[in-house]
């Protein structure tokens with residue numbers, strides 16, 4: 099038999115060999131990381147090629163999914179985002195190592211470095227020294243004095259909300275808490291960050307509210323498409339850029355560009371974020387050849403200010419609205435706590451004359467209530483960070499590029515840290531009981547140097563709102579109020595309460 103006829107006879111065999119060896123090579127490539135955790139004896143669900151453990155995640159209920167995962171596998175779990183190892187931890191010592199002690203190894207979030215002007219300066223996306231500089235430069239915006247001034251604007255917004263509550267209490271007698279608090283928190287960001295007053299609060303045709311709503315709820319998070327973004331970060335960059343460069347995003351950018359221009363032509367003081375951030379960022383310096391010079395030129399400063407203002411809109415509205423919604427939900431179901439808080443608010447108003455920044459300072463019981471609400475219903479389902487240098491943390495080898503995630507619901511419901519974890523019990527946080535709690539088992543605002551930069555702002559806003567509302571209204575369960583809070587399914591960055599209707603009545 100000559101060579102060509104031998105090849106002809108064996109052609110199907112050769113094709114089968116090529117196809118199977120290529121398929122095997124691809125399979126080996128796609129699963130090459132899958133022994134990463136098992137080699138270290140770390141348990142976890144079985145990963146699958148391409149999707150890792152993420153199949154079906156777009157329709158999962160994250161709070162429940164995460165709790166089930168940690169209940170099944172323990173406090174240190176090996177999970178895969180596609181082929182990328184992602185160490186899930188609810189062990190408080192490990193959390194301390196990663197987020198505080200060894201923070202130099204864990205500075206950045208998942209790399210989605212978008213290149214578009216303004217977005218590239220979002221604090222959440224910035225990395226390493228660039229992040230440190232911008233974070234340090236905007237920190238003065240949240241000092242006590244600046245917060246006190248913004249507190250007056252927050253109070254104004256809460257007073258506007260009360261006008262709406264008054265009408266609802268007299269008519270329907272029940273509120274969709276999530277819808278009402280979303281309008282309130284948009285109003286607060288519009289006032290405190292964008293320097294705008296929204297007159298017709300909650301009107302559907304208000305462009306600020308309409309555009310903000312579109313930015314918060316990208317429909318992609320409830321479809322399998324979201325998987326591609328997690329598994330192939332390069333696509334995330336391309337698609338992400340398209341998702342963000344849309345007219346709603348540009349609406350806010352133009353608004354801020356115009357505001358900055360107007361402000362340059364006036365000497366009037368506004369005490370809002372744009373003004374204080376511009377001052378603080380302009381004053382931030384760096385060393386060049388032994389000389390101290392401004393860290394950014396004027397265009398650089400403006401871009402950073404605009405970026406953080408838009409980011410605060412994204413980061414500060416749903417988070418705070420969700421927490422306020424959960425607060426009235428818990429208070430409706432726990433009348434004893436509601437009455438105690440109401441009495442304490444009244445006695446402090448007697449002492450300070452009104453609800454204001456001084457009145458909410460050093461007010462332990464309202465802190466206890468909000469802490470417990472955020473333990474049971476943290477607004478973010480998880481906090482994640484990327485390892486930038488190989489390290490052994492608490493006995494686990496974590497390699498560069500790998501993710502570490504804290505599933506917050508699983509952590510906050512762990513009975514080892516919180517006895518009777520499903521019980522709403524603000525007394526856990528009382529001055530005498532607090533020392534029994536492990537601070538690393540509580541992460542509603544994250545932990546360590548990369549924690550929530552808006553935490554003081556958010557706490558001020560929520561306390562002012564709750565004091566103003568609770569002094570006048572009582573909340574109670576109605577037929578539509580579920581026994582326990584339910585959350586929307588999907589891979590959402592902020593947990594969204596559903597069926598958040600509670601009764602409301604004016605106190606006599």
Ligand code: HEM
Pocket residue numbers: 221222223233409410413414415417418421476477478481482541542543544545546547548549550551552553555556
């Ligand atoms: C109840 C309300 C809020 C909650 C529960 C919350 C929660 C969080 C969490 C868990 C993180 C991630 C922290 C980490 O990775 O360790 C974060 C980051 C961040 N938050 Fe908040 N947040 C809230 C309100 C706000 C507000 C009102 C603003 C702005 C005014 C804001 C701005 C930010 C920013 C810019 C970051 C990124 C910080 C960085 O990368 O350096 N947040 N927040």
